[in-house]
Amino acid sequence: xxxxxxxxxxxxxxxxxxxxxxxxxxxxxxxxxxxxxxxxxxxxxxxxxxxxxxxxxxxxxxxxxxxxxxxxxxxxxxxxxxxxxxxxxxxxxxxxxxxxxxxxxxxxxxxxxxxxxxxxxxxxxxxxxxxxxxxxxxxxxxxxxxxxxxxxxxxxxxxxxxxxxxxxxxxxxxxxxxxxxxxx
Amino acid sequence: xxxxxxxxxxxxxxxxxxxxxxxxxxxxxxxxxxxxxxxxxxxxxxxxxxxxxxxxxxxxxxxxxxxxxxxxxxxxxxxxxxxxxxxxxxxxxxxxxxxxxxxxxxxxxxxxxxxxxxxxxxxxxxxxxxxxxxxxxxxxxxxxxxxxxxxxxxxxxxxxxxxxxxxxxxxxxxxxxxxxxxxx
DNA sequence: ACAGCCATGTAACTCGTTACATGATTAC
DNA sequence: GTAATCATGTAACGAGTTACATGGCTGT
Numbered sequence: 204x205x206x207x208x209x210x211x212x213x214x215x216x217x218x219x220x221x222x223x224x225x226x227x228x229x230x231x232x233x234x235x236x237x238x239x240x241x242x243x244x245x246x247x248x249x250x251x252x253x254x255x256x257x258x259x260x261x262x263x264x265x266x267x268x269x270x271x272x273x274x275x276x277x278x279x280x281x282x283x284x285x286x287x288x289x290x291x292x293x294x295x296x297x298x299x300x301x302x303x304x305x306x307x308x309x310x311x312x313x314x315x316x317x318x319x320x321x322x323x324x325x326x327x328x329x330x331x332x333x334x335x336x337x338x339x340x341x342x343x344x345x346x347x348x349x350x351x352x353x354x355x356x357x358x359x360x361x362x363x364x365x366x367x368x369x370x371x372x373x374x375x376x377x378x379x380x381x382x383x384x385x386x387x
Numbered sequence: 388x389x390x391x392x393x394x395x396x397x398x399x400x401x402x403x404x405x406x407x408x409x410x411x412x413x414x415x416x417x418x419x420x421x422x423x424x425x426x427x428x429x430x431x432x433x434x435x436x437x438x439x440x441x442x443x444x445x446x447x448x449x450x451x452x453x454x455x456x457x458x459x460x461x462x463x464x465x466x467x468x469x470x471x472x473x474x475x476x477x478x479x480x481x482x483x484x485x486x487x488x489x490x491x492x493x494x495x496x497x498x499x500x501x502x503x504x505x506x507x508x509x510x511x512x513x514x515x516x517x518x519x520x521x522x523x524x525x526x527x528x529x530x531x532x533x534x535x536x537x538x539x540x541x542x543x544x545x546x547x548x549x550x551x552x553x554x555x556x557x558x559x560x561x562x563x564x565x566x567x568x569x570x571x
Numbered sequence: 572a573c574a575g576c577c578a579t580g581t582a583a584c585t586c587g588t589t590a591c592a593t594g595a596t597t598a599c
Numbered sequence: 600g601t602a603a604t605c606a607t608g609t610a611a612c613g614a615g616t617t618a619c620a621t622g623g624c625t626g627t
Contacts (some may be wrong), residue, residue: 371555
């Protein structure tokens with residue numbers, strides 16, 4: 204009965220387990236505040252097509268609330284909850300995949316002047332700070348609902364993980380940049 | 388004249404700037420020792436199709452060396468080198484994308500028993516150690532050719548980056564696991 | 572009235588993967 | 600001789616993206 208779905212499907216399904224029903228649009232917004240930092244930010248069109256697929260398989264159900272069939276809210280079904288639990292419990296979790304264009308360019312730094320590489324690193328550090336600020340905002344919004352047993356316990360753990368992760372990346376790259384600077 | 392190529396094309400092209408000509412097979416091996424840790428490990432079939440595309444555009448040239456047209460070695464052309472330098476210098480570098488299934492499952496940890504999540508983290512830490520050992524082997528093989536000006540200076544910097552990155556990830560996850568353990 | 576956001580979808584396309592097919596060379 | 604590895608490709612497919620199209624709702 205194990206219907207093989209891509210991980211992103213389960214990810215979106217998982218976002219519907221926080222006690223509320225969401226429209227496709229709202230689901231996309233939630234993904235942008237969560238999944239984005241350690242999975243992907245799916246395109247709007249993909250959110251809708253994933254919802255269609257999940258509907259077909261009975262893992263979510265559409266309950267239109269709006270006047271004229273718009274604002275269709277989706278709710279996870281008991282079957283969907285079982286499928287999600289089974290996936291979490293039985294399917295082997297894959298190894299993380301990192302696509303890091305900055306490090307990729309560092310690898311072939313010998314084809315450009317050293318200053319080009321240093322500039323790239325400085326700019327990346329700025330982008331990193333901005334990215335971190337976004338996540339810090341998310342983390343703050345979870346304050347007070349993050350104790351063991353609370354609804355947003357796990358999202359809070361994940362946000363904390365992300366902040367530490369980004370701080371680690373910054374520290375490593377600052378050290379690397381300093382090393383490049385002193386050797387010119 | 389800027390022919391838009393996917394990043395992976397430039398990555399493979401970049402692997403041909405280390406002074407030697409490679410067959411598709413050898414290029415795949417080099418990718419597995421380098422790109423794999425911070426970009427992707429392209430499938431064999433993709434390596435061949437990328438080489439075809441790079442050939443068509445004159446960025447690499449095939450020089451068959453083997454007796455009967457096998458063991459075709461590829462060399463980057465001057466035009467290829469220019470295209471690569473232009474890409475490094477002018478194209479904006481994107482932000483890293485992380486696909487981290489372990490953290491994704493942590494986010495929705497509330498749908499399974501806490502022990503399932505803890506077990507996942509323990510297993511991931513083991514996989515992480517194995518992954519790190521592979522990279523440490525690569526790093527060791529570059530010893531002695533990693534000074535400023537040496538051929539493998541930048542690959543060594545990148546390998547060092549990777550080891551620190553993995554150590555950071557391990558530290559964060561160990562702390563997280565301890566936190567989950569004590570709260571049970 | 573108009574701008575901006577909410578909301579949903581279709582079509583075309585690219586990247587990248589897996590499965591398959593083939594055969595040569597090397598080591599035991 | 601036979602297994603492992605070297606070496607090269609084709610075909611089918613799936614995930615995910617961008618571009619496009621449409622229209623309702625809300626605030627000013």
